[in-house]
Amino acid sequence: MSVKPFVIDVRSVPRRAGSMVEVDRTVVTPDRIGAEMIGIPADSDVHLDLRLESVTEGVLVSGTVSGSTEGQCGRCLEALDDSVSVYLTELFAYPDSETDKTSDDEDVERIVDEEIDLEQTIIDAIATELPLSPVCAPDCAGLCQICGVRLADAEPDHGHEVIDPRWAKLADKLVDPEPDGSEGGRA
Secondary structure (H helix, E strand, C coil): CCCCCCEEECCCCCCCCCCEEEEEEEEEECCCEECCCEEECCCEEEEEEEEEEEECCEEEEEEEEEEEEEEECCCCCCEEEEEEEEEEEEEEECCCCHHHHHCCCCCCEECECCEEECHHHHHHHHHHHCCCCCCCCCCCCCECCCCCCECCCCCCCCCCCCCCCCCHHHHHHCCCECCCCCECCCC
């Protein structure tokens, strides 16, 4: 049997419109949640602070989901540690309610066997909150395009003399005069 940390039993929520139950718990996510370069790692704590409210057509879930993120800077590839917090609002329709009968499967979440599964809702909310290309600092200079050194760690005069390949043959033809007046090779 697989662990489903984001499944919540809703039997404790009375089916009277306006009834509410609060859920405040920390669960461990079995899989990584997030974008390619940053996310909540697998086997990490995710805190759920939710309100489950009974409405005519189902259970309205609202509240925050938060967790610590790990990743790497999109410019210099340094490790990043941060956190993410998202606010959820999602209706889970009762079986055989008008919402259940008149909505496509993709349009509304449903209560199945008196349980709601928040996993996809949480994955979607966190993925849209996290940056596609996170940075360690807004002014991160990234990596040197020639040698790959992190520019924040490089000397202030770091640079490379690069000759345009279209002019490289001419470089051999150009000579700098030696201090004694004779012609020598390019320095």
